[in-house]
Structure formats: structure tokens, C-alpha cells
Amino acid sequence: MILFVLLLFFVVVAQIGEFFLPTLDWMYNAHIYIVPVIVFYGAMALPFPLVLALATFAGLLLDALTVQVVSGKVEISFGWSILLYAVLAAIMHGLRPLFVRGRWEVHCVLTGICTSAMLLAQYLMITFRRGSIFFTREVWWQIGGPGIIALLMAPLVFWILHSIARVTRSPYLPEAENYR
């Protein structure tokens, strides 16, 4: 439970931090996303009910800070980010046994893929509302770029969070011992 509370705190800090991170102009102005990496770590390290709670919190925060209310219309309505986080986190949670056995690389790759999948879903929703679908090089980079960054960040973030989990005596550690 301590780890869960800490992850909630990290999600808030990371979400605020994302506002101040400059975009990567060498990657077609793509943004850096840290929150998905934290949520997807939580998906592996927490029991399913807490995974849903973490996804709800992160999605709610993301929606609240980025949803557009223009001319009396809400572009992507509240709740979609929660759903996206929950579905992707549930998939990650399903592969939890691998993580417990110490096979982190699968989840690092999945974190990158899931981050890009979220952006792709957002882009498709926006396109559905605005019309005229197109996939230019810029679009692909803005979807794929943050995924690559998340993939590269994941080992470090996972290692830091895993160390914190150890300090806070997270309940999945004895589970890992059973596998050994």
C-alpha cells in the first residue's frame, strides 16, 4: 500500500514535470512522457485492484490537464485516458509473472509500445472528431518518438521504483522468492 501511495505521488510529480520538459525538435517536436512508465511499473508491481486505481488516477489527471473544451464541445471526453491506461495496464499486469521472475526486458519494450499505443489512440480519436485522417512523417514520429523515449527510460525508472518497492517491503517480493 505504501508503494501504491508513492506511485500516486510520483504520477502527480511526473505529470507536472512533463509541462516543463522541452519538446524534442530533432524528433519532430515530440513530447517526453514519464507518467506511462510509472503507471506501467505499477501494473506489474501492484495487485489488480490497485492497478485499476492507479490507472484511474493517472487517466483522470491526464484528462483534466489536457482535455480541450472549445466552443461548447469537449474534444476527447473525460474517461478515455482512464480506459486506455486501464486496458494497457491490465495487459501489462497479465505478464506480471515474467516481471516477478526478473524478466524486465519484455516490460521495458511493452512500456514503449503501450506509450505509443496511447498516443495513437488519442490521435485516432482526434482525427475521428476533426476528420481527414492522415499519417505524415511528423505524425509517426510524434506517436513513435515518445514510445522510444519511454522504452529507453523504462529500465532506469523501473530500477529506481523497484528499489523503492524493496525499501517499502512491497508484497510482490516474497512472490519473486517463490519463483527462485
Next chain:
Amino acid sequence: MSRTSVIALLVFVAILGYFFTFGVESTRKLQAGVYQLLSPFLTTGSGLEKQITSVRSGLKSLEDLERDNTALRVENRSLRATNQALRDVEHEVNRLRHALNYRERSVFKLVPAEIVTRDASNWFRTVTINRGKDDGIEGDMPVVTDEGLVGKTTTVSANISLVLLVSDENCRVAANVEGTREQGIVSGERVVGSITPLLDLNFLSKQADLKPGQKIFTSGVGGVFPAQLLIGQVRTFALRALDGQARLAPAVDLAHLEDVFVVTGRK
């Protein structure tokens, strides 16, 4: 699946269903609430970011001088913006007096604001400013600098507001072309691949034949943006199947905005 997981899933679905029923007002209220809650952290973060940038640029100055300089710069920009607004109004008053004898228009009331954060998403072009309802800001108010149009306010909380930039695809501005009767709609691009985005001016007539450097102003149609605010300058013009389209360079450097003014009305 354990019973706890099933219950958690049911609760999750109920919460999700509740959020999906949110209308415009509920969304605005919740968004304003979250921004208000986070505003101390966002403002502190903005201050820290400025300090880090200042240290990184290697410039060290006395605190008092820096404060005075900042205050003077804000005042200077405010005066320049007011001056620009006065010139715009003077131009319009003269035009109306001579041509149509319309009633005089007064100058804008401007509320100075600082940029707190920039967009944190790939798909939306927004900034937050450190002014809100407490300062008389409301939704759909134009945001300008002395150089031209920046965008409009959308969600407003007590002391922080969200500004939709003119470079966002959702920010549509009725515009006319300097020295012609050509009118069109300016909007941003959905995906911007560089730090300096261009704007699209759509629905021009096929005979428009705009030249690079021609200035584009707000036409005042639509009720949000007053007339004669500079939006940008024409870069290129191309004919499409049914209309003409121009690409514009925004009048304001949106990537390096620091101080803006919210037009709260006319004096």
C-alpha cells in the same frame, strides 16, 4: 479472478461510466478545479524553470535590478500593446467615420499575464497563464501581445487559465487580408513537426492570389476576436479544388511567449 478483483472491476466500470456522462460544464468545472489545485506547483515549477534557464544562460544580475527590469519590461510591453490597440481602434474609427459613420469604438482593456506552462501533449497547442476569474478573465476571451494575436481562453479557474493558441487546429479565427476584400478562416495544424508552427488560411477565393508578406488581420466576425488584430503574414498561396489556401507565419513567436495580455473588453 478473485472476488476483490471483480469488485474492483465493477467499481472501475462505474467510475468510468460516471466520467463518460460528463458534459461541457462538468468537464470545465473539474478541469478548472484540478488546475486550481495544481496551480501553486505549476507556478513554482515555472519560477524554477526560469531560474534554471537564467543560470544556464550564465547571466548573473542583482536581484533588485532584475525585478525592476522585469517590471519595466512588462510595463513597456503593456504600453506597446495598448498603443497598438489604440492605433487599431483609431484606424477603425477613422474608417467608420469616413465611410459609414458608425459609432466610435473604444480601446481594449488589457489584463497582463505570464505564461506558467506550455502544452504537455503532442496533439494540443495550449499554454496556461497566471490569471483567472479573480482578475476578471472568462472563457473565450482573446489573448494578445503587442505583436498580434496569441489565442483565446478556454477553461478558467480562480487564478489560472488555459489558453488555446492560434496554432491549434481547433482555434479558428475569421480573418481578412490586408488591402483586399478577401476573407477566410485561420486555423493551426493538427500535427506540428517544428517549434515554429505555420497557420493555414482556408476558404479564400480562387482569385485571391496572395503575395508573401501580406498581412492577415482578424475580421471581427464570430464575436470572440475583435477586428484588426494582426494574425500573421503570408508565406505561400496555393489553389485547391474549390478554394485558395495560404500558409501564414504567426505574428507572435508562440514558442517563446512569456508575457501576454487578455482582452477583457473595451474601455
